[in-house]
Amino acid sequence: MRRRLTDIAFRTATGLCACVACGLLVVIVWAICQRGWPALSWRFFTEQIRLVGADGGIFYNVLGTGILVLTALAVSAPLATAIALVQAVYLRGRPLGAMLGLFLQVLNGVPSLLFGLIGMIVFVQALGWGKSWLIGGLVLGFMILPTVCVALVERIAALPSRYVEAAAGLGLRRSQIIRSVILPQTKGGLITGSLLGLARAAGETAPIMFTATVFAGATVPRGVSESPVLSLPYHIFILSQDSFDPAVVTKVWGAALTLLALVCSLSLIALPARLKNHEEANNV
């Protein structure tokens, strides 16, 4: 009897935790939707900001965030592929490979603010680029490197060894195996990792506020130096502190809802593959 009671109590306690976690999600999403929904309209997405955020839309903010995120993708994908191959293929099972894994974990932990700071010191100041979308892309790409890389490494590690053995049996060299077997078989990992990384990159404010975005006036960048873009997170950050008009508030929530939708759809696309991978890896 006592055992049964303990069982029920424990189930209830942990179940409550789960309810709180899921409840929080509902409350947060509801709070954002409720406030942001009235702002959404066709004009909101197709016009540029006017009257310091009180009128117009967020077209160039969405565009700027898109540019930053795509640049980050272009920076991180090749680097991540290379590192994953080195770690999971060339250095498989060696101490140096483990070190590389550790390095990625540390990189993953570095606060995003510090990436912004280093981007400012090196590119904006020392190299004199001024604020530029490319710095933002580089910084964000570097920031999401571990996310992309770890997803790919997991996938490579889960690759059935008979694939590689069969290829080796055919007399293929290691670089040929990588190109014809490992990369094609694991590109799902690269895509999943990239999507997750991009979801993180799209929502970050701290790395880009000193390096890549301004509050108003930037449109489509035409060069590299002195070519900032607008962005959704910085827009929200500035307006949440500085706005002079109640009309701004609705617009800010609209922007927040847009950003949330963007980020969530990125991680939702990546979700099925990710869950499948995790479940398999843990042999449930």
Added chain:
Amino acid sequence: MLDSAYARNHRLFYLFLSPSIHMKSAVFVLALVFSAVPAAMTVNAELLKINGSTTVNLPVAEAAEILRAERKMDIQVDVQGGSSGGISMLGEGLVQMGMASKHVSAADRAKFPKCDFVETHIGEDAVALIVSKDVWESGVKALTKEQIAGIYEGRIKNWKEVGGPNRRIAFFNKEPGRGTWEVFVHWLYGDAKKAPPVSFPEVGGNEETRNKVASTMGALSQLSSSWADGRKVFALSLRLDGKDILPTDENIATGAYPLSRPLFVLTNGKPTSGAQMMVDFLLSDRGQELVKKHGYMKLSELKTSEAK
């Protein structure tokens, strides 16, 4: 172009040995490769970059919208670090125009000897001491200079000491570097440098200040008077020589209300042609209407009252 690329790379190298901000060091091998890139890829069709005070930002950002639309100008406006951010970024040559709600001080000029700061006066703004509704309704409508200094220095901590309710004073200090703060301590102490070192919760932008004061009981802060709406936050009078003086347009224009500040756009020497267009526009009738629209006093109002 070659020269500048060389100079950059060279600077990169020796600056690492002596790391100060003027010298700006960096060590990325990667960076060396990248340093040649922007020179080749920049298309700089008369870009005007502006940074500085959030207060001046309101009319300037709207003027920029108009100039972008009508003259196809390329203007970027940002508000990092308030007036001081505008001054230092202009001094560093990172922007072509600064926005400031205070004079450029001698210290600023000494810090950036290469920059010839030119102030263009575009309007005037008063700093109000604003309080939350509960303080206003309890009957605190004015403070003397001594009382304000007492609060700022932490000697007066409760509203009852200045005739209000028994409640702690929640003083939100404007971030150092904001024009509002400079004007405030300049009035109290004669010079920002003589201001005693204090630590209070800090607020940055104007909306943040208004929000936090409105939602906190016993709150007090400095805020541009045009933002004191009289519904959620209330502007106190200053009790000077026994007279309560409100930050009304007339009191500001005549100088009876001492806590007022000029609004400037700043350029380095002679403005670039883009900056000149912005200056001309701000001083034109349409530009001055924008200044008025955002709650500040335009130049003509100041001049007529001075003449009176």
Added chain:
Amino acid sequence: MSRWKRPSVTLVVCALLTLVAVFAFMGMLAVFVAQSAPVWRSEGWSFFTQKQWFYRQQLFGIAPMLYGTVVVAAVALLVATPAGIGTAVFASEFLPRRARLAVKVAIELLAGIPSVVYGLLGIVLLRDWIYRALQPFDPLSGDTLLTAGLLVGVMLLPTLMTLSDDALRSVPASQRLAARGLGLTATETALRVTLPQAWPGLLGALLLAGGRALGEMIAVFLVVGRQDNQWPESLLSLRPMAEAGQTLSSKLGGPEINIAYGDPLHWAAMVALGLVLLVLVATLTLAGTLIRRRKPHAP
């Protein structure tokens, strides 16, 4: 093995790109160290112990910021740990597979919410709730270390939950089955079989989440009050939680970095804040990762 001898183009390219990434990180560290050097020379260890930061007086002491950072992270962990690990235990031990996936999806979505959105919610909702809830303690305003800590706690929840779930799932299912076969209830299985084996993973998860809490900036910045030099009368007192404060990251993300531009010592002090933050977070992350690596043995 003779066919592996000459390095292939693929290997060379991969190795080069890896080196680029590693050196970029080393370079980042080197820049932080080099640029912060003046303040280490002038302040030395007192940079950590001084309780005053007044840049106009050239006083640079970060003890109150370290305190604020630790308190915010501690509150966050205190809130997120039971909820995060509890959710993970519930999902992995009690829920059928489909329901478990639903919970995981919800948590993944929670993880995706950008920190600036949390900050916005913090300003609009949490600040006021905390202000009202703390009324018995007469708080000065709703900007407190507690507010920041709670907000970060909510942000940590997905991280903690995902990492804990990984730790729990890494205990082989066969052991659970064996335990149930011996007649143990699900609770007893969880408490006596799963958790004892998963604890390194859980501890690692805590450390990693702690690292994340230390570095969070945007959300903290908006609700912590940014009051310098808040050193508590007693380190054990809970009172300062109802007061405003400053953390390493909220200082670093604020406008002071723009003011510091022209002043070598002030600039060095700001960069040093970044370096301290980097070292703290890297240490926690490293420790967490190493502990997590000690996976439970298969039967």
